[in-house]
Amino acid sequence: MISDYNRLSGLQKVAILFSVLGESLALTLVKELDQTEIRKIRAAMRGVNNVAFAVKKQVMEEFYFSFVSEKFQQDEESDEPKKPFSFLSDLTDEQLVALLSSETPRVIAITLAQLESDKRMLVLNRISEEEKGQVLLSIGNLDDVPLEAVVQIANKLQKKSKQLPKTVAFSRGGGKDLADLLGEMDAKEEEMFMQNLEQDNPELAEQVKKYRITFESIFEIFPDNLLRDLMNAVDLDAVSMALKGMEQSITDKVIGVLPKKKQAMFEPVEGAVPKRDVDEARKSIVSAAKQMERDGAFKLEDLLGGDTVE
Numbered sequence: 636m637i638s639d640y641n642r643l644s645g646l647q648k649v650a651i652l653f654s655v656l657g658e659s660l661a662l663t664l665v666k667e668l669d670q671t672e673i674r675k676i677r678a679a680m681r682g683v684n685n686v687a688f689a690v691k692k693q694v695m696e697e698f699y700f701s702f703v704s705e706k707f708q709q710d711e712e713s714d715e716p717k718k719p720f721s722f723l724s725d726l727t728d729e730q731l732v733a734l735l736s737s738e739t740p741r742v743i744a745i746t747l748a749q750l751e752s753d754k755r756m757l758v759l760n761r762i763s764e765e766e767k768g769q770v771l772l773s774i775g776n777l778d779d780v781p782l783e784a785v786v787q788i789a790n791k792l793q794k795k796s797k798q799l800p801k802t803v804a805f806s807r808g809g810g811k812d813l814a815d816l817l818g819e820m821d822a823k824e825e826e827m828f829m830q831n832l833e834q835d836n837p838e839l840a841e842q843v844k845k846y847r848i849t850f851e852s853i854f855e856i857f858p859d860n861l862l863r864d865l866m867n868a869v870d871l872d873a874v875s876m877a878l879k880g881m882e883q884s885i886t887d888k889v890i891g892v893l894p895k896k897k898q899a900m901f902e903p904v905e906g907a908v909p910k911r912d913v914d915e916a917r918k919s920i921v922s923a924a925k926q927m928e929r930d931g932a933f934k935l936e937d938l939l940g941g942d943t944v945e
Contacts, residue, residue, distance in 0.1 A: 650679035657824030719789030744773035810842025876916035
């Protein structure tokens with residue numbers, strides 16, 4: 636099993652990214668790859684089948700922050716600011732902790748010296764006891780730090796702060812965000828990812844299931860009244876296409892909840908059709924189900940068997 640992140644090559648990291656996300660989704664994020672590079676990645680994927688979950692997580696985090704950096708990076712100002720650390724006042728508490736989490740105790744100490752006491756305690760309470768002791772000692776010995784070094788540290792942190800997600804876009808991720816991401820994947824890739832997740836991180840897999848609506852699960856958990864409202868919210872042709880390849884009992888159930896007029900108009904899709912057309916139709920129904928949930932028509936946790944009171 637691959638368990639040492641620091642020994643991975645750049646190609647191996649990309650191969651792990653492709654393995655986790657699936658090739659089709661990864662290619663939409665990692666652009667400008669030629670066919671030779673894609674073939675190399677595919678070959679490398681065969682050598683990264685057994686990777687520790689912690690390593691996968693580090694690879695995903697590295698890619699995420701590089702993506703954020705590319706998206707939000709701004710041109711640096713040529714003149715040094717008169718107040719080198721003034722940008723700290725624009726950061727939220729979460730962003731401030733994220734900014735300093737990977738810095739050395741001395742850099743953290745220099746930064747804390749510029750903050751109000753409540754902000755100092757916020758950061759100190761989020762680091763280990765050992766590191767906290769080193770930071771406190773450093774705060775008491777900052778007299779020997781030259782001004783040029785302080786300004787350099789401020790400029791470095793200011794540049795780094797621009798790579799953090801904006802407040803409105805900041806998310807802790809978790810089961811709901813991962814479930815939303817899975818909903819955009821190809822059905823086969825989604826199922827493969829969930830199987831791997833159940834092995835690597837069963838707790839996270841259970842969280843995802845609480846927020847995950849799949850086309851197949853709709854017919855297992857939706858009562859007839861919700862199924863009727865859902866199918867009425869989708870174009871009848873899309874319903875017919877989505878039911879292509881499903882068991883006849885499912886098709887009969889859907890037809891049974893439709894209004895009489897739509898029942899008469901329903902025509903099953905005959906003959907072979909492109910799989911992507913079926914997948915797109917099914918995604919449109921899942922999207923409509925998620926919209927119903929956002930609109931308050933139901934709570935997914937209730938449909939999945941949440942606690943009830945008689």
